[in-house]
Amino acid sequence: MIEGCRITGRYYSRRNRVFQAEMPQGEAGVQCLVIKEFTTAAAAQREYSNLLQLAAAGVTVPTPLGLEGRRLYLQHLEGVLLADILEKDLVSSELWTKALAGWYARLHAQTAPGDSNALLKTDNNLRNFIFREGLFYGLDFELLSPGDPARDLGQICAFILADRPSFTPGKLAAASGLIRHYRCLNNLPVSRIREEIIRELERMAERRREESSSIKSFLGSCQGKINLFS
Numbered sequence: 609m610i611e612g613c614r615i616t617g618r619y620y621s622r623r624n625r626v627f628q629a630e631m632p633q634g635e636a637g638v639q640c641l642v643i644k645e646f647t648t649a650a651a652a653q654r655e656y657s658n659l660l661q662l663a664a665a666g667v668t669v670p671t672p673l674g675l676e677g678r679r680l681y682l683q684h685l686e687g688v689l690l691a692d693i694l695e696k697d698l699v700s701s702e703l704w705t706k707a708l709a710g711w712y713a714r715l716h717a718q719t720a721p722g723d724s725n726a727l728l729k730t731d732n733n734l735r736n737f738i739f740r741e742g743l744f745y746g747l748d749f750e751l752l753s754p755g756d757p758a759r760d761l762g763q764i765c766a767f768i769l770a771d772r773p774s775f776t777p778g779k780l781a782a783a784s785g786l787i788r789h790y791r792c793l794n795n796l797p798v799s800r801i802r803e804e805i806i807r808e809l810e811r812m813a814e815r816r817r818e819e820s821s822s823i824k825s826f827l828g829s830c831q832g833k834i835n836l837f838s
């Protein structure tokens with residue numbers, strides 16, 4: 609642990625251990641930071657390199673401050689998680705969907721070395737995005753892989769739609785707005801995005817036992833023709 613660093617809190621995390629911490633900063637006070645403790649040093653190293661690569665490409669992510677074995681030190685971002693924006697209706701849907709579309713379009717403009725495919729986020733859950741001063745910052749970059757951007761978009765839309773209370777008109781409008789804004793920047797075929805939403809919802813229905821019937825009934829009611837793109 610960096611000398612003088614003091615743990616002040618812990619974040620919700622399934623895979624790793626993620627802490628909020630403070631570092632003394634001269635006479636001025638303290639600097640707030642985040643310590644992410646991975647299960648292996650290789651995973652910490654991967655996320656560190658991915659963050660440096662993304663920051664250099666202008667994708668908004670927390671600045672990596674240091675790496676120490678399995679521990680990664682990150683700039684603390686004061687903002688609201690996408691999960692909380694949805695739950696508490698904290699930001700206008702028009703504003704956040706446009707900002708998130710911009711974040712994805714910037715990421716997808718990057719290609720992996722030696723591969724013409726776009727770089728994908730791949731882990732698109734609602735706790736992996738923080739909104740701050742009108743911009744989204746992506747979190748959690750253990751894995752970046754090349755592929756079809758429709759996969760990222762379909763996955764995040766599925767998470768938005770299935771967020772409880774799920775499949776409300778507001779959720780449908782948000783997913784629809786996100787796709788509309790994204791397609792202004794990168795004109796993906798709607799059919800591909802729809803396929804990926806359905807694929808992710810089907811996976812969720814398998815994973816989330818207690819929500820399985822509501823997800824399946826949504827999929828059944830629209831019979832694969834989710835009307836998200838008006």
Ligand SMILES: Nc1ncnc2c1ncn2[C@@H]1O[C@H](COP(=O)(O)OP(=O)(O)O)[C@@H](O)[C@H]1O
Pocket residue numbers: 619620621622623624625626642644670682683684685686689735736738747748749
């Ligand atoms: N730089 C950061 N600034 C503020 N909060 C953060 C930051 N990094 C992570 N968090 C918080 O910690 C949680 C878990 O971090 P994340 O990188 O997604 O790890 P995990 O792989 O365990 O999901 C996030 O959902 C967020 O609430």
Ligand SMILES: [Mg+2]
Pocket residue numbers: 735736747748
């Ligand atoms: Mg995460």
